[in-house]
Amino acid sequence: MLEITQLVAGYGNIKALKTVDISVPEGAIVSLIGANGAGKTTTMKSIMGLVQPGAGQITFQGQNITGLAVHKVVNLGISLVPEGRSILSQMTVLENLEMGAYQRKDNSIQSDLEKVFKRFPILEERKTQLGGTLSGGQQQMLAIGRALMARPKLLLLDEPSMGLAPLVVADIFKVIQEINAEGTTILLVEQNVRQAIKIAHYAYVMETGRIVLHGKSEDIANDPRVMEAYLGGRKVG
Amino acid sequence: MFLQQVVNGLTLGSTYAVIALGYTLIFGVLNIVNMAHGEIFMIGAFVGLMLVTKFNIGIIGALIGAMITGAALGYLLERVALRPLRRKEVSHLAPLLSTIGVSIFLESLALKVFGPQAQSFPTVYSGQLLDLGVFKISFIQIIILAISFGLMFALRFWLAKTKAGKSIRATAENIETAGLLGVDTRKVIVMTVMLASGLGAVAGVLVGLAFNAVEPTMGITMGFKGLAVLILGGLGNITGAMVGGLILGIAEVFSVAYGDSSYRDAVAFGLIMVLLFVRPQGLFGSSTPQGGR
Amino acid sequence: MILALEKVSKNFGGLAALSDVSFSIGKGEILGVIGPNGAGKTTLFNLITGVLSPSEGRIVYQDRAIVGLKPHKITEMGISRTFQNIRLFGQMTALENVMVGAHCRTKAGLWQGLWQTKAQQKEEKAIRGKARAMLELTGIGDEVNTFAGALSYGKQRRLEIARALASDPDLLLLDEPAAGMNESETEDLRLLIAKIQQLGKAVILIEHDMHLMMNVCERFVVLNFGRKIAEGSPVSIQENPAVIEAYLGKEDV
Amino acid sequence: GCGGNQSAAPASSAAGSAAKIGVVSYLTGGGAAYGEAIKQGLELARDEINAKGKVKIELLFEDSKGDKNEAINATNKLIHKDNVVGIIGPTLSGEMFAVGPIASQAGVPIMGTSTTAEGITDIGDYVFRNALPESLAIPHAVKKAKEKLGLKKVAVMYSNNNDWAVSGFKTFEQAIKDNGMETITVETFADKDTDFSAQLTKIAALKPDAIMVAGLYQEAALILKKAREIGITVPIVGNNGFNSPQLIKSGGNAAEGVVVASPWYPGKDDEKVKKFVAAYKAKYGKEPDQFAAQSYDALYIMAEALEKAGTTTDRKKLRDSLANVKDFPGVTGKFAFDAKRNPAMDVTILVVKGGQFTELK
Amino acid sequence: MDALLNPYYLQILMFVLINAMLGISIYLTLATGQLSLGNAGFMSVGAYTSALLTLKLGLPVYLAIPIGGFAACLMAAVIGVPATRLQGIYLAIATLGFGEVVRVIILNMKITNGALGLSGIPSLGVLIGKQLSALGYSQGFAGFSLQQISNLSVIVILAAILTFMVFFAVRLRNSRIGRAFASIKADEHAAEVSGVNTTYYKLLAFFLGAFVAGIAGGLAAHITFYIGPKDFSYHRAVEILLFAVFGGSNVVWGPLLGSVILTTLPELLRSAADYRAMIYGGILVVMMIFRPQGLISEETIRYWKSKLRASSAANEQSEPARRSAG
Numbered sequence A: 001m002l003e004i005t006q007l008v009a010g011y012g013n014i015k016a017l018k019t020v021d022i023s024v025p026e027g028a029i030v031s032l033i034g035a036n037g038a039g040k041t042t043t044m045k046s047i048m049g050l051v052q053p054g055a056g057q058i059t060f061q062g063q064n065i066t067g068l069a070v071h072k073v074v075n076l077g078i079s080l081v082p083e084g085r086s087i088l089s090q091m092t093v094l095e096n097l098e099m100g101a102y103q104r105k106d107n108s109i110q111s112d113l114e115k116v117f118k119r120f121p122i123l124e125e126r127k128t129q130l131g132g133t134l135s136g137g138q139q140q141m142l143a144i145g146r147a148l149m150a151r152p153k154l155l156l157l158d159e160p161s162m163g164l165a166p167l168v169v170a171d172i173f174k175v176i177q178e179i180n181a182e183g184t185t186i187l188l189v190e191q192n193v194r195q196a197i198k199i200a201h202y203a204y205v206m207e208t209g210r211i212v213l214h215g216k217s218e219d220i221a222n223d224p225r226v227m228e229a230y231l232g233g234r235k236v237g
Numbered sequence B: 001m002f003l004q005q006v007v008n009g010l011t012l013g014s015t016y017a018v019i020a021l022g023y024t025l026i027f028g029v030l031n032i033v034n035m036a037h038g039e040i041f042m043i044g045a046f047v048g049l050m051l052v053t054k055f056n057i058g059i060i061g062a063l064i065g066a067m068i069t070g071a072a073l074g075y076l077l078e079r080v081a082l083r084p085l086r087r088k089e090v091s092h093l094a095p096l097l098s099t100i101g102v103s104i105f106l107e108s109l110a111l112k113v114f115g116p117q118a119q120s121f122p123t124v125y126s127g128q129l130l131d132l133g134v135f136k137i138s139f140i141q142i143i144i145l146a147i148s149f150g151l152m153f154a155l156r157f158w159l160a161k162t163k164a165g166k167s168i169r170a171t172a173e174n175i176e177t178a179g180l181l182g183v184d185t186r187k188v189i190v191m192t193v194m195l196a197s198g199l200g201a202v203a204g205v206l207v208g209l210a211f212n213a214v215e216p217t218m219g220i221t222m223g224f225k226g227l228a229v230l231i232l233g234g235l236g237n238i239t240g241a242m243v244g245g246l247i248l249g250i251a252e253v254f255s256v257a258y259g260d261s262s263y264r265d266a267v268a269f270g271l272i273m274v275l276l277f278v279r280p281q282g283l284f285g286s287s288t289p290q291g292g293r
Numbered sequence C: 001m002i003l004a005l006e007k008v009s010k011n012f013g014g015l016a017a018l019s020d021v022s023f024s025i026g027k028g029e030i031l032g033v034i035g036p037n038g039a040g041k042t043t044l045f046n047l048i049t050g051v052l053s054p055s056e057g058r059i060v061y062q063d064r065a066i067v068g069l070k071p072h073k074i075t076e077m078g079i080s081r082t083f084q085n086i087r088l089f090g091q092m093t094a095l096e097n098v099m100v101g102a103h104c105r106t107k108a109g110l111w112q113g114l115w116q117t118k119a120q121q122k123e124e125k126a127i128r129g130k131a132r133a134m135l136e137l138t139g140i141g142d143e144v145n146t147f148a149g150a151l152s153y154g155k156q157r158r159l160e161i162a163r164a165l166a167s168d169p170d171l172l173l174l175d176e177p178a179a180g181m182n183e184s185e186t187e188d189l190r191l192l193i194a195k196i197q198q199l200g201k202a203v204i205l206i207e208h209d210m211h212l213m214m215n216v217c218e219r220f221v222v223l224n225f226g227r228k229i230a231e232g233s234p235v236s237i238q239e240n241p242a243v244i245e246a247y248l249g250k251e252d253v
Numbered sequence D: 001g002c003g004g005n006q007s008a009a010p011a012s013s014a015a016g017s018a019a020k021i022g023v024v025s026y027l028t029g030g031g032a033a034y035g036e037a038i039k040q041g042l043e044l045a046r047d048e049i050n051a052k053g054k055v056k057i058e059l060l061f062e063d064s065k066g067d068k069n070e071a072i073n074a075t076n077k078l079i080h081k082d083n084v085v086g087i088i089g090p091t092l093s094g095e096m097f098a099v100g101p102i103a104s105q106a107g108v109p110i111m112g113t114s115t116t117a118e119g120i121t122d123i124g125d126y127v128f129r130n131a132l133p134e135s136l137a138i139p140h141a142v143k144k145a146k147e148k149l150g151l152k153k154v155a156v157m158y159s160n161n162n163d164w165a166v167s168g169f170k171t172f173e174q175a176i177k178d179n180g181m182e183t184i185t186v187e188t189f190a191d192k193d194t195d196f197s198a199q200l201t202k203i204a205a206l207k208p209d210a211i212m213v214a215g216l217y218q219e220a221a222l223i224l225k226k227a228r229e230i231g232i233t234v235p236i237v238g239n240n241g242f243n244s245p246q247l248i249k250s251g252g253n254a255a256e257g258v259v260v261a262s263p264w265y266p267g268k269d270d271e272k273v274k275k276f277v278a279a280y281k282a283k284y285g286k287e288p289d290q291f292a293a294q295s296y297d298a299l300y301i302m303a304e305a306l307e308k309a310g311t312t313t314d315r316k317k318l319r320d321s322l323a324n325v326k327d328f329p330g331v332t333g334k335f336a337f338d339a340k341r342n343p344a345m346d347v348t349i350l351v352v353k354g355g356q357f358t359e360l361k
Numbered sequence E: 001m002d003a004l005l006n007p008y009y010l011q012i013l014m015f016v017l018i019n020a021m022l023g024i025s026i027y028l029t030l031a032t033g034q035l036s037l038g039n040a041g042f043m044s045v046g047a048y049t050s051a052l053l054t055l056k057l058g059l060p061v062y063l064a065i066p067i068g069g070f071a072a073c074l075m076a077a078v079i080g081v082p083a084t085r086l087q088g089i090y091l092a093i094a095t096l097g098f099g100e101v102v103r104v105i106i107l108n109m110k111i112t113n114g115a116l117g118l119s120g121i122p123s124l125g126v127l128i129g130k131q132l133s134a135l136g137y138s139q140g141f142a143g144f145s146l147q148q149i150s151n152l153s154v155i156v157i158l159a160a161i162l163t164f165m166v167f168f169a170v171r172l173r174n175s176r177i178g179r180a181f182a183s184i185k186a187d188e189h190a191a192e193v194s195g196v197n198t199t200y201y202k203l204l205a206f207f208l209g210a211f212v213a214g215i216a217g218g219l220a221a222h223i224t225f226y227i228g229p230k231d232f233s234y235h236r237a238v239e240i241l242l243f244a245v246f247g248g249s250n251v252v253w254g255p256l257l258g259s260v261i262l263t264t265l266p267e268l269l270r271s272a273a274d275y276r277a278m279i280y281g282g283i284l285v286v287m288m289i290f291r292p293q294g295l296i297s298e299e300t301i302r303y304w305k306s307k308l309r310a311s312s313a314a315n316e317q318s319e320p321a322r323r324s325a326g
């Protein structure tokens, strides 16, 4: 569904991505893991068109989307839950969610809204509160809920569990699996490597702008290098 | 006399308000103060005037013509002086400078094309005074009042309730996030600048009608007042622009009527300063809620 | 005892973000504050550091009531913090960020800065060295001259800690420092906190990573809906049904 | 590189070469109609003088935009870069207060053609003017208005951010007192204002017999219109700024009945005047106003002084020769500088009738 | 040499120097991220105070000008405390309004002579000339005329003062206080919590800016013989802003260069007559398109520095994966 080939990108003269190849098959959950500064976020931003690639190609459902304007990428059915949340702080919770469905024209928006509220009841409670005054975790829920409102074909999640209470974290991973089961393909960046690998079908490991390892998630989980570098030597499970 | 002065104040104030609305709209989306707004307003006034005097087009046609010209100028402004600055990591002062550049350019262009003289609309259009006993009001004053209030309500509704309005607010707050939600931010920005400039040009015609004077420096004078209103009401706030405009108008008129006319401008700005010192975010502005997160 | 909160409440309009919260922390102690999202943890930090003032209650730091003092004053007295939503000086280098943190421990004025007096130069050299040390300590020693804004998320978190440490606090408040870090990075963080403790500093730690918390904290305060629902040792917290119900969940941690 | 390689060496020796006269004038901006009239008057005079061939004159125009700093720069450039022998201008008294000292210090004669405020020539020995000082004009106008229109209590308005209007206001006040009238209110406005309704509403409520206004034509025209619009019908007496045809053009009907004092009256039955008016009309397609007439005269005065001094470059000689100008027959009447380098001139009181300045009789 | 001694160029040079000081004054407040447009107002306070002190009390110029600077500071104290609560554009326009209020007050005061302004202010050049004459140099020396010498001395004095101001600004920037300024500019809230007394430093910056503007005002009064309220209007305030942004507001050199260019530009364009302002406006726009950060920026300086460093360190850096954590 999504093919990234030989992608190079960066900020000014800083090369954040040197060569990145990732393939996300339709219907799968693909996890991308790596240390701080490895370039995970940059990869996500390049897909969305927020960072202009220096070389390489990104195709989505066979269409070349390299360097396409952000809103057009969204229009094709890709949504990103950005790192650090990016809540519209001057808009209410409800408006934030409505903005999520900005490009949709169908009439099941209302029922999707209810679904989000059911998943995150606190959001319904705080419907009219300004986004900026939510607690950190509440904002994270809002960001995820908002992305769901777009009903994307491909959902990019950049550290969705960050800042969430343990109970909610467990929920989030469940939610991810649920929406995946409903047909949404998922590319997941997570520092909660254990969980991320557990729910993923495939995993990619990134180091300083390069993919150094990839494969079925079970294989990755048992790779000694991964265990050493990301799991503090302990096994997934 | 009191009522008459109130009417004078409201008229003056509503002209301030229509200008401030344009500033506010652009500030609302781009977080910049468009220093060329006053000059677009002035060009609008001249275009309206030319259409009426040189081409004998009626006043409605003149308003439409001014609006189209204003919108076109807005488009150019966005392309030339605003968009190039959005690409890079740019200080928030840069658009201030580039729009000042545009304003200087437009002012001297108008000077060249239209000459320095104040010109006025044929008296037919300024119309008769309606004598309502306690005060007199001209038709054009009524129109300006009506248009500014109408605009305020329309814009408020539009921004708060419509999808386009929400996309503007989202863009205003965070371009990147708005883009991620599928908003074509570039289009939204162009449209807003065009809308604000079109409105500004219409305001120019109305003010030219109301005060009988259209001249190349009117943009600066009125623009300066518009800026004052912009912060008096609270940046980016539509209601604020309206109320702020009226307050400034009334304050100026009353300082003449019941005080000393030579202190008029000091009273107006003194008032704004005092008000800001009490409420640093303006009358209707909101203070940012993210203190310690 | 270094800090004590006495019946502290904070309301936002109709919403009670904190109600009647009391607890204290001793010198050199590491206290964990946990609770569901929106429980009021960050608000607590905002109250302690003077960013917000409580609607009711007293906050006492080293025998002085600090409610109403300005944040910089409180920092000067020895409390410093990091932010949940990172707030660095993006256009300054990592080193400069940390040097700003040391601001309240230095005193060169206009005059000395102008003539670069001996004392001023000595002081500059000292804080430069200290800032480097802080960067080393937090594991980003090789980013000295990188702009803070160009660092990755995880490194920005460490830089925040380094900046907070630069003011020589006796009490350090960390708001979700491990967010965005993987397990081995979190492990580094654990070591870092341990080192900080060895320096004799008390730490209040907010974090949702229970693995880290249980390993690091000697004592916990648990908040839910702005109220303190439990307080005690890691073991007692882990077994407390109210805490399990509200926060931890049934699964093992 | 500040240009000027070619003009570097001033050919001071070449006898019979044109005398360079600098002009600092308000050519762009809100009061440019004055500057334009001045420029036209000067150009007409220059062409005539050069055609006669006794002295040749080259005019170097610099725009001051009505701004003091611009005027300073322009003056310095004319004096030091262009090496002019004398300067005509600037347009506004405020500008003269700024550049007069510079010219004086550099020893360059400078002559205002429109600077009517008090104290202009006190600046220094090199400062001249053929502009009729307001202290002469206004009292005449006030006196005549009182006599003809039977005024008792009047309201006064002036632009308080304009030096010359403030000075004009003071003269008005004195003249009102001297003529035994009462000032019932003083209202101010500012240059560039467009809304005068507050002041005029206030004045209307006080029911004065007349309003006396000191200001430039741009604001004056708007005041007239607004006053008539809200039903003030009493006569309005203006000062020097009102003398531009632009006032009638923009004021339209509202300008009817305006009274003003002027050293210039185009309808005067005089050969010289008729010739000038005809020539001006032929060249520019409109009647000359006071400012055109005075600048026209000014250049002739300069030319005569240059001729008498027998130099095209010696500034000191030009100054001394200027100071001795007497009985010069100009279009604004017989002209002479008094001891303080102010003009002694006749004054005509004009009233606007049928869209024309006509003599108030 | 002749051209250098030409009073026309010298006069422009004087304006350049004065404007450069104004550029520094706005830079000083901008260093804390405060956009204050009150400098024209502070300048007028300095100018009027100094002019009046010399005119009415006969105070010597070298005393009157610093007193003018302090008067501007006093003014800054009056509005500074409330003004430091204002953010961004609010501050900009409120201070612009402050300048307007000062102007109107000057316009209405007796002692300032209202719109007529003050003329006959003792000029620095003339004073120096007199001093020299008194010393017996009334014919000048070394082949220069008296006027040339006094003009040159004025330039030297202005340049010396400006140099000191620049020196001050540079040193300030590299000091602890400069860092505090920068942190406030970056994130005021985080700075406060990091232990920086933001109110104090914002006020300090405000004061310094006002002082420099006041001094510049005093000097301006004593080189132009005349001051009037119009000199300190809205236009002046905006012009000062242009200096800073055009040259780049992040380093002292920016406003300095900006004021030099923008003061000489209109003179260079004098021959373009009617199109002068159009060209000027156009240049501003084009400039911002190509260098939105201004001519000189902190980033440029650091960029070149790091570039130099990088090229020397390039060899060591070539091994991949050096920075991976884990």
Ligand SMILES: Nc1ncnc2c1ncn2[C@@H]1O[C@H](COP(=O)(O)OP(=O)(O)OP(=O)(O)O)[C@@H](O)[C@H]1O
Binding pocket: A011, A014, A015, A016, A034, A035, A036, A037, A038, A039, A040, A041, A042, A043, A083, C149, C150, C151, C152, C153, C154, C155, C180
């Ligand atoms: N705005 C920026 N300007 C310059 N460099 C940047 C910028 N953002 C990121 N970088 C650099 O690009 C590299 C990759 O950063 P990125 O944010 O993609 O990492 P990441 O894998 O998401 O890390 P983390 O887990 O910490 O979020 C890092 O070296 C970082 O310093």
Ligand SMILES: Nc1ncnc2c1ncn2[C@@H]1O[C@H](COP(=O)(O)OP(=O)(O)OP(=O)(O)O)[C@@H](O)[C@H]1O
Binding pocket: A133, A134, A135, A136, A137, A138, A163, B289, C012, C015, C017, C035, C036, C037, C038, C039, C040, C041, C042, C043, C044, C084
């Ligand atoms: N300025 C504000 N206005 C209104 N409500 C606020 C404001 N600040 C915080 N709140 C509310 O107060 C409650 C406590 O927020 P706080 O940020 O302290 O939570 P938290 O415990 O830090 O949560 P998290 O773990 O998600 O960061 C939340 O419900 C939040 O929405």
Ligand SMILES: CC(C)C[C@H](N)C(=O)O
Binding pocket: D034, D091, D092, D093, D094, D114, D115, D116, D117, D164, D165, D216, D240, D241
């Ligand atoms: C053009 C004139 C109206 C100028 C005016 N007389 C003055 O001295 O300022």
Ligand SMILES: [Mg+2]
Binding pocket: A040, A041, A042, A083, C152, C153
């Ligand atoms: Mg990341």
Ligand SMILES: [Mg+2]
Binding pocket: A135, A136, A137, C041, C042, C043, C084
């Ligand atoms: Mg929190």
